[in-house]
Amino acid sequence: MRNLPEILIKTRQIGWGAAKLLSSYYHGTAQDSHLDIQYKDNEPVTAADVAVSHYILSALQSAFGHQDFGYISEETYQSQPGKHPAEWVWIIDPLDGTRDFINKTGEYAIHIALVQGTRPVLAVVAIPEAQKIFYATKGGGTFVETAAGSQKLQVSSQPSIEDLVVVVSRSHRNQKLEFLLKNLPCQQQKSIGSVGCKIAALVEQQANIYISLSGKSAPKDWDMAAPELILTEAGGKFTHFDHSPLQYNTGDINQWGGLLASNSQDHINLCNLAAKILEDFVPE
Template identity: 65%
Template structure:
């Protein structure tokens, strides 16, 4: 098997290629301009999702083969992971995270490509096409960002932060909201809320220090592995944290593709306090 640096170079190249495909649909230059919007479990799926998924899978498999790796894409996933593969190396792919924002032209959409070893991500690429930025990370080596014009990557790290929770900005979903999440956000003392689509875009706002915290609470549905794995690694390798409310790490490639419960991502400041506060507030909700 190739080493992780070689694999990352392939994933970065594929990430930019997928971004090109998505932008051709987003800006109306694709040969087929009909997005053919359909719905899968109440979530929109377009021809752009499918075309980008096919591109990513074909190019990763051509470069890396199927002997060492399994490949899970949102657009091809059909069954529980423990039935679909037995590999300890699994690619988790969301070819278009933030399809609603893509359709509505908010610019909040991203490409997620993560390599999970056993149950944890060890390599990640997140591309924000409209920002012309690609974030990438290998476990233990930090997070870097590159643009199309500046391929020399710049390492990201958070500057020292002496602010209190009351000064924080929470980045929140444009569409995936429920009453329990609204209650939690109303009772946490954040100064501001910033609405952003796509988990990848939300995490990028934290890395770029435009926001401080992201919270997800599963309702009737939950974020999937491919929504979270790549954004988690680029955040944590930049110095942030991404855990369950009980401060335990997220697990991927298990027998459930869903990330149930409460998830909290932050710039790392006051993370444990925020987890405890979120847990206490939800206990009040449950007892009300």
């Protein structure tokens, strides 16, 4: 096992630097803050995505090199598709929640995860507008860092499924997900943008469940790898509906099927219930 605490120190520094750069685009103070919005597979990509991706990759590669580490970023993956052969692979999303970034909701994030094999062992999620960085290492717990210092985080305990709060997307919704949400016993919902921001809500005890359903497309490795470890090291769970773990750098970057993140107490029951509800779904 590599010295994860030592690697984390540098990664947190890179996370803060990336947050500062991304925030400068968000607030229009970057040297060239024109977003130059383009669309790739119906998803927006901005100049901020590209600039922050370059910053993170350059900083990580300068710090850790190529000999022992591989690199997968949302903005560079097309040039190097497939499973990366390295045992240790950085999986990076320089701007998760691009639509929220463009629409100025403030709910966008940066994801940096280090995966060993197919599972995350280190994660940093930076939320620039909150001026917070969430970080975790395998077996080391989850913390939130602000200008005031760091604090350990733990997911909440809730007495009943009916009282749970579900975080939902504003933009990534479809008929199947709407059917599932409508038929869950917990009907309290909180709309939040980036996956990183959703998981932050869980570990800061503002919500309890997040559900992702793939439709024509699916969330990607870089959407889930860092947020997953942030949640699980805070005591939560993040799995497929069949309780199997998410896996990364498998050669398919898509996370197909139903995924459920929770504060863990009723996790298996919630997964089983979600799968059962969807048995009755009939597309219109």
